[in-house]
Amino acid sequence: MYLRPVTLDEAVDVLATHGGRILAGGTDFFPALGDRQPAGPIIDISRLDELKAISVGPEAVRIGARATWSAVAAAPLPRAFDALKVAAREVGSLQIQNAGTVAGNLCNASPAADGVPPLLALDAEVELSARGGTRRLPLAAFITGYRQTAIRPDEIVTAVVVPRTIEGASAFLKLGARRYLVISIAMAAAVVEADAAGRVAEARVAVGACSAVAQRLAALEAALVGAPARPGLGDRVTTDHLAALSPIDDLRATAAYRRDAALTLIRRALEACVAEN
């Protein structure tokens, strides 16, 4: 059964009635199938135009669940979103960015999902809709483990919502073994907000591909507060700040290397946030 609702109400209705898998950009859906044919109902949400928009409101930036990476890259967004925009251009290839959605990237919940570190650093929330209503979860609570999320079978992710309380420069660095079409070995996102005195008022740092779920580094963020928001900020990062990470050995790199590289990426991301133009 292949169902193609045209309104969100229809979508949550058919999901409640039939269950099934949500299909949006297809960039994770089809690779996961391999040479098998899909089993069970498919609910294709690509006609839900109401989920397409990226809107910048006074309280929050709302990225509709059907917004593609290309749409994010092209949208006028506050500079705290620069990291997310860089990530948008690093996802797979242009073909993937034209089809794949930010929301789908979160639902796939890969440890190496390029969208997760920048959105974690922005305190993003995930909006979930079901026939019974809508709820929001912080992104950190939405992704519960390796390829696991808190989504319920009757829910559709309808938006990624970022509160506009976060200001400041942001940066994202992705490390891979080739230029395009590459899965991250490690990545780091940072947002640094400076106070009037030129000191770090708030810093947000997230690291991906170095643990089952990308992590914010709370100890580091706390340690950076009050530091001069000037070049050299990255030098304050020490290996102790990486304690929350639990990298593994895999085809792409060793665990030891990931820890080492993450340190470098975090330092450089912070430096990029405070670089003097």
Add this chain to the structure above:
Amino acid sequence: MLDRVRTVDAGPEIAFTLNGRDVAVVSSPAARLTTVLREDLGHTGTKVGCDAGDCGACTVLLDDEPVCACLVAAGQAEGRSVVTVEGLATHSPNAERLKAAFLSHGAAQCGICTPGMLVAATALLDRNPTPTESEVMDAIGGVLCRCTGYRKIVKAVLDARATPAQADPPAAGKAVGARIARLDGERKVSGTEIFGADAWPADCLVVRAVRSPHHRAGFTFGDIDAFVAANPGVVRVFTARDVPGENRYGVIPPFADQPVFAERAARFRGEAVAAVVGEPAAMAALDLNRFPVTWQELPANTTIEAALAEGAPLLHEDRAGNVLVRGRVVRGDVEAALAAADVIAEGEFETGFVEHAYIEPEAGFARRVGDRIEIQACTQAPYMDRDDVARILGLAPEAVRIIPTAVGGGFGSKLDLSVQPFVALAAWHLNRPVRMVYTRPESIMTTTKRHPARIRARAGATREGRLVGLDFFGDFNTGAYSSWGPTVANRVPVHASGPYHVPHYRALTRAVHTHLVPAGAFRGFGVPQAAIAQEQLYDELADRLGMDRLEFRILNALAPDQPTVTGQVLGEGVGIRACLEALRPHWRRAREEAAAFNAAADGHLRRGVGVAGMWYGCGNTSLPNPSTIRVGLKRDGRLSLHQGAVDIGQGSNTVITQICADALGAPVARFDLLSGDTDVTPDCGKTSASRQTFVTGKAAELAGRGLRRAILRLANAGEAAEVVFEDGAVTVRAGDHARRIALADLPLDAHGYVLTGEATFDPPTSPLDADGQGIPYAVYGFGVHMVEVEVDVELGTVKALKITAAHDVGRAINPTLVEGQIEGGAAQGLGLALMEEFHPGRGENLHDYLIPSAGDMPPVQSILVEDASPVGPFGAKGVGEQALIPTAPAILNAIHDATGARIRRVPATPDRVRAAILAAKSARG
């Protein structure tokens, strides 16, 4: 509620706009758009390389945006616009410009990625008519190409909007040396080229293989009849007992050991034990995990060490110690020479499995025609396929016809059988056409790889910088079956000296069986692995002596009058010194620039320059490998060239024609090409060993000259006369005399031509003795690569900035195609150096197995040295494999130059480079 559900339930008919026309198709809306375009709508210009968005070959425009059609559900196309390569020209004026630019730049080689490239590039130019180089790379970065090394594609896109310089086709006698566009290029840029998966008879069945999930496993079948009965549409299951002839094949007949279906135990993960045949829809829906087979996993040798260990299980009872073949070349007294050497460098080196990763997975179909079987598939070796399939089916070779399709990349792996035995066996038994298309995981899991190598070597030199000896031991993991293992074991000892005079030499090799995927031929037959060891050691010798690394190589370069390590004195056509000397100004410039950069930089980036040399014998090692070319003059005045050298993208269709044209004195435009169909074209051997330009080219030269002589005889004219080809006639001019011979009324010969030229060429070689002394090859190609790199010492990432490649090609028959080989070979060498390694059982896809993308290849400056071979056609030598060999060691030497870290285990992934940098730092204190 239910009504609403029904209204949104997509019906079976899907309507959309395809290339500007409305189409409606009955299909599952959940099917991939690629399947609907190709199978239901016959638009096979859109290629399928991975079904996972990893290769971009299926790029189409969906509402003007490039997307991977393999990731779009057919139902998502409903009501939208889809543009494929077939409709690109009507969609955008940029498409024609791009196609012309691709042809003139040689940006399409095999052509399998070309449709995706053209679609992606058209979308870019439609949006941005004047893109920068990096914008071009961003636009095409999602399409992988394994042939070109991308630079000619980037250039073609950048130049597409400039007025194309329409070069006139070369006049008669002027084809050799001309940069003519490939003769089969139009099909490749229009999407009409037929590759293995692109054609099949209407009533074709589909076959899929049941494969071992374990490296080594016993197995027992359950109730196969019940399985067939339970799956409507499944027609039959085949196993080993259905093989009418020998259940055994292999590219080197005396070593043939690979079964079509394993009999008692599977010897590698991916080995077939059965094949299921059925109607296409039933086969697509079939879950092969439900096939009735029980596996008993057995202890497996998964490393060379394990296979060589005492008591290790034997892969083949008659191969003691799991050693397939030993190779040996010994000259002089290497131990004494190294004991007396002033400086020594030594080391152990390791390389892994490397996947060919052509963008076209193996595909084809077979049909039974009476008591004959016909196979149309992608292949590099039609006659070898014919003989092996005949053996499997128990038929005479003449009862098998092989019709090669265009080949979407081969690089050595399509020399071996893949789909052929399955489709042939099924079509033979069922008397219905049967088709097979490998999935990407199936292709990676089961087809041959580059041999992993474990090499130990010591090299020595005098304090004046003269090489005195090299002692080399190499073990090569040949996997479960022989494939080309003997060739690798024998080729490496002949070449491990590099293109230098090494008076005292010992090179011993073993090809060792393991329970892993068979390793076979891959561009260089083990020589690239050997060069990684040898060229790094020679760099170390130069460093120890305080000598410039390039000058050290020039001092030791093999001279025409010096014996090679097999005692052969080539006498002529030894261009290594010329290649090395050609690099001198580039080397100086690059070294100065790197030093200046490093002096100025205080950050984490360090630059370095590396150089490495190469030599490579063209053709089989001391074994016959003849090619036969036939060229016929037709009554209409046109020429039929039976060109059996399979063009796998390297350009033999074009190069062989250029050679034949000049030998005959006819313009290239007069020729009609016939492919390597074994029923119509004589055997030109395999497309392998850098032999086609040399061996088949020579046969084409001789055949062309033969036909010219026949025409002159007909006209009673002497050798100096000029032959002019016209429609329906030839005119022979000598001085003031001209004789026009009308062809329409002349009788036809046994081949159906007015006149035929046919010639066979087999390069003169001699067998090697017990010490490997003799004449293994008639011709060697030589070359040197210099690579400039930038290393991020904190992250261990390596970026190649520029490759300068000097190659002695004897004579560049078509310089554009030669450059294409060099750039593409260098890209594969870069992959070998920096990112490519296949781990059997892990990462059987193109997102875990990485090959270079457009953004990884730096500009390549090719320097063509033409030190003519006395044997080759117009002096030409091969270049296909030569181009790959020196890149990886040059990159490794450049990394050392930049950082002081030696990488002895490739690929030099960021974690390995970073670890080596940290180790070098701590060793320095």
